[in-house]
Amino acid sequence: MSHASKSPESLVASQVDHLSSLKALTEKLKLETRKPSYLDWRAQLEAMLAQRRQSLGNTLGFGSIDQALEWLRKELAEMRLQDQQLARQLMRLRSDINSLRIVQTCNQHRRMLNDATFELEERDDMSDLCDSLKVIGVTKMNINSRRFSLC
Template identity: 85%
Template sequence: MAVSHANKPLKSPESLAAAQDDHLSSLKALTEKLKLETRKPSSLDWRAQLEKMLTQRRQPSGNRLGFGSIDQALEWLKKELAEMRLQDQQLACQLMHLRTDINNQRIVQTCSQHRKMLNDATFELEERDDMSDLCDTLKVIGVTKMNINSRRFSLC
C-alpha cells in the first residue's frame, strides 16, 4: 500500500474497486428490499423482447429467440449489461456524493449550533460582569442582601 506525504495510506485501485462493488451490492440489496424497479427504456425494451420471445416459443417458428442468432442475442445482452453496470456505478457514485453532502450539512449545522451556544455563554458572562458592577455600586450606597430581604431599604 502506498503512503502519502502526510503519512496517510492511499487506497489502491483494487481497494477502490472493492469499495465500489461493496456500495453497488449494498445498493442492489436495498433496491430488492424496497422492491424498486427500473424505468430505464432499455430495460423496458428488454422486458418487451423477452415477452415477445416467450410468446414466440408458444408458436412454432424457425427463430424462437427473436434474434438472428444466438451470437446476436449474446452480443445484445452483453451490451445491455455493460450499460446497466455503468449506470449502476454512476448511481452509486451519485449516492456517495449525496451522502457526503448530507454529512457536510450536518457538520455546518453542528458548527452553527455550537457557535450559538458560545455566543449565549459569552453574553451570560458579560451579563454577570455587568451585574457584579451593579452589586458593587449597591454595596457602596449601603444596600446589602440583608437590607433587601428584610425590606428595610427602599429606593424612594
C-alpha cells in the same frame, strides 16, 4: 405360474424387461416403424419444434443466438455503468449530508458560545451594579427583607 399369482411389482418389472429387450432387439436389427400414423406424428412434432425455434428467434427480434447474447452483453455493460454512476452519486450525497451536518453542528456551537458570552457579559454588568449597591449599603439580605430605602 399364472398372472393372478404374481405381485403387481413383479408384473411391472417383467413388462419393463420385455420392453427393454424389445427396444434392444429393434436397435440391433435396425428396424423402424413405418406405420403411417407414427410417421405423421413424427413429422408434425419435428415441424412444431422447428416452428418454435423460429418463432422464438423472431419474437425476440434476433436472427441468431449469437446476436441475442451480444445484445445481452451490451445491456449488462450499460447496467454496470449505471450502477457505477449511481454509486458515485450516492457517495456525493453522503458527503454533502455529512458536510451539512458539520455546518449545522458548528452553527449550534456558535449559538451556544454566543449565549454563554452574553451571560458572562450580563454577570459582569450585574457585578458592577451589585458593587455600586454595596457601596451605598444595600445588601442581599436587605433586598430580600425589603428593609432598605433609597433616601
